[in-house]
Amino acid sequence: MAKKQLMMLVSLMLVLSVFLAACTGKEKTEEEEKDPAKPAEEKAGEKVEEKEGNEEITFPVEVSNKAEVVEDGELVYGLVSSDPFKGTLSPVFYSDAPDANIMQFFAEDFLAADGDYLITSDGAATYEISDDNKTITMKLKDGVKWHDGEPVKASDLLYSYEIIGHPDYTASRYQFSISNVEGMPAYHEGKADTISGIEISDDDKTIAITFTEATPSIMSGVWTAPTPRHYLGDITTGETTIEEIESSDKIRTAPIGFGPYKVKKVVPGESVQYERFDDYWRGKPNLKSIVLKVVNSASILQALEKGEVDIAEFPTDQYLNAKDSEQFELLGRIGLVYTYIGFNLGSYDEAKEENVMDPDSKLADKRVRQAMWHAMDNEVVGKEMYHDLRIPATTLITPVIGFHDSENPGRPYDPEKAKALLDEAGFVDVNGDGFREDADGNEYVLNFLTMSGGEVAEPLAQWYIQNWEDVGLKVELLDGRLHEMQAFYDMLQTGRKDIDVFQGAWSIASDPDPSGIHGRKSVSNYSHYTSEKNDELLAAGTSVKAFDADYRRDIYNQWQEMMVEDVSLAPTLYRYDLEAVSKRVVNYSIDPGSDLWLYEMGVSE
Template sequence: MPLLLVFALMLGACSNNGNSNETNTPSSTEEEASTAPTEGEDSTTPAESEKPAEDDGLYSIDDFSNVKKNEGEPIKGGSITFGLVSDTPFEGTLNWNFYSGDPDSQVLSWFDEGLLTWDESYVYTNDGAATYEASEDGRTFTFTIKDNVNWQDGKPVTAEDWLFAHEVIGNPKYDGPRYDSSFTNIVGMTEYHEGKAKTISGIEVLNEKQLKITYVQSTPSLLTGGIWSYPLAKHIFGNIPVEKISSSPEVREKPIGFGPYKIESIVPGESVVFTKNPDYWRGEPGLDKVVLKVINPTTVIQQLESGGVDLVDSFPVDQYPDNADMTNVEFLGTIDRAYTYIGFKLGKWDAAAGKVAPDDKAKMADVNLRKAMWLAVDNDQVGKQFYHGLRWNATTLIPPSHPEYHDATNPGVKYDPEAAKKLLDDAGYKLNGDYRTNPDGSELVINFISMTGGDIAEPLARYYVQSWKAIGLNVQLEMVEFNTFYDRVGANGEDDPKVDVYQGAWSVGIDVDPSGLYGRDAIYNFPRFANEEQDKLLAAGISKEAFDVKVRQDIYKKWQQLMVEEIPVFPTLYRAVLVPVNKRVLNYAIGDGTDVYLYQLAVSQDKPFVDGK
């Protein structure tokens, strides 16, 4: 019996409407969650197309709309409950300048936002809380914050606040993940970071509402995520030592922003109560209250059916077939700006130098070993058997959410376990009983960690382990909860030497530039991979020449192929996002490409609809 079928049967035996490995993942340093997405295309709703015509049990993201149909008229006020699906508490670093994980960004998006928004092509617009003008050479930007943009304590959001965010992130004592090439591209930032200058020469406050930033290099990334647009309230944080801000009560217990809702109360890691911000710059929100609560993946179906939550941040797509006929919700869907992957530890993070330190003697340093492990897994069938087609085989590290740059012609590495065995044989990994030894004859044991989740999490991880066992590799699995997982792979700058391979997931930024995940100076470069060819391609991707879209496409096509060849990580699945929304909820959308904003949320009745099936 094929390995995948074995694990599919195991999954069916243990399934009880729980969650898949729908892990909440750290965003890249370019990820900018926004409450102001722009218009997208409507498509067929699940009710119109619940299964493909061939009735093969597979679904397609094309069957879903990302904008909810409004049913009924809005009532005045009202409240909703938002479910943050997780088997662990959210960390509670509730400031855009410091957060590192998606759970915290889910909380943040309700009460704070960036000053800039973007269009369906991921290009910054002048529709946000600030407008901008660029100089002819594309290096200097003048930003103007709108007059009615205020912090939720009534103080205006100022140019000083925006400058202060840059000063904090550039401070050598800053303990967050944001400082990278997008900041070192600011004139004077490196000198400021190194203590050679007391100010950032490239940033100038023109007046209370205007800021001017000059960049070292004009790059195509500047207008698609390369500008940091999250201010930091100087009147609150100005007297707190930089190294203490992220752990301060002002971040953890009583954060403020300038978004549509403000925090009334927090139960750390468990729930947040938001009330409307009547002074919100776009207009007064339609709801009086939003309650965010963490719900365990194993209870998400029951919570939705009973109306315990009106909507969730994500839905276990493996559970969709059994719940597609839920009568009280509408399922929204979109292609996720994300992918899951298997990563290989190839070095460590050098905190003093602020960059990765590859180690050519690392256990996983041999690309033949890494390629064999990719060849051994059948991700096409994983997507079909585990996710019913709502996740699908990934081939490169730029997902199809960025169609201009995703190389759909690149097949990646195709499933071929016999080729994997031959590759290992030729590379000197000889079988000794059930398992292979290193080329020098020593024992080879590979330590693999994966995140806990719901019913699919462990069976899927064990499928990978068994696939690798089938080619003679002794891989030892450890399941780890979310926060511990990212500590161990190096989110805090400390790489656990007991981790050789890990299964992770990335939300990618609105800008296609992958430097924030794979550049030498990116702390999120968890494989700790670097080589000169990648350095050249990443630099070329943000060069003056790359303003020509065709040139930039060619650069990232080469980068995608380089990563297929070098394999510091290999992508496993691209993802559909499914979000069930209670039918009483009005004016809601998911993903990029809509003109629906959170402040417009409303409800048609006081209580949620319950499932009537």
């Protein structure tokens, strides 16, 4: 990397650090993840090893405290965010990670999952799959109750399918795993009042869901989160509507679930108080209460050091100051998240319920998108901004998923290749101002939408802008600034026309099927990319043939190769999930196969 570029990056970070030091009284830094070359298969208690230069970094995945749990302990969970949480506290309606973090304490699915993200019978229900792999039958265990004391019913899971499939439903859950249910398309189109592929037993404890096509996604992508019909009202009888449920206090401030803790009080956007649910089906949880509160990333380290917060997802800009702390320890594992640069290639057609590409998009020529990926020096970002704890991403399936193609190099940093691609596309500097005009000789300026939050957000955005400038592309921040998270997603979802390029992050599902983000029908396909080949590969990846793991791996390798060629999104960084945990916390694990930590978690003092 050129010395000029490194100095520019360091200068950006120093300027921002001085600014933040003036505001907080203490300088900060930032961190996160590691290597995609090898899938992480950490089990509880095992170490995950990473390198920073020649120094080995080791993260455990569970706490070291093995002391006895004190009775009626209390705990504070820090929701690290620069913005208030949205507060859509329902599995069928929520749309962002902060709300998911809030729900984890009170909401549960019927089925649990193991360390490979495959369903198990260790949750509130057991399951069986038919010989033809088209029907899954779930039976609730005894004593499973909603927080208001009502029994959880099989028909509560049916209610989730009725909401998600309803013609008036506008959130993002109507995907292949739902539309593949037998009779769902007719129900979704308003041609049927019921879903023919779902049957409930007479005692309302067993539900059988039959799919139109057998698919291996049944083991990792089947929807098993119920919705309390008795509490929210029934849309199928006209008692209430989708819109009324989504905006109601019963979701926003007084939600119920059947998890180990129940919501006592919500201060919108700021905090949630939970209390122990004594009738939890697994038994009495160890903690008497939990308080979740929003903590700004600039102050989370201080809050942890003072004991004001016991657990928090840890921002990487604090890593160097935190790694030797005596008040808390850092847990870490490769996560399901990747960051990306997206390109606006069209729009979402509400009438057709599908994405449509625009041949007149500023970024319609894929060579420009390829060039922009080659121009980004993500290796330096991972090293200088994230202390070697994030690494350059290569494909749109993360290394933690078994179908990641570790042989695919993606589009590594190569500014000369970027320049050659732009030249080939006819994007040249006509007037000598240092910036390229488009193929028709017109001024070419791209509007870049990205989020605020954390110390790295501003220098990272400026770094990419500089990278693109170095190959002759003029990119400017949309509205001249960074946007807070909720506004960012609102602008993408409403299809603001002046967005050309955007930077975001996806926390992908445990099921490798990428159609929920990249499908023709997906409302989350913010680039609006479509192609017949994409349709074919996504369909093949969930077909009967895909029960053969080698076949499915080949399909997803082809898909990853196609997306590296077409570049609807340019993945930038894979990351580690880090959590800071007070040393008084007992029985806490971030291992994906551990679903008992909420119930068994406690404190020793």
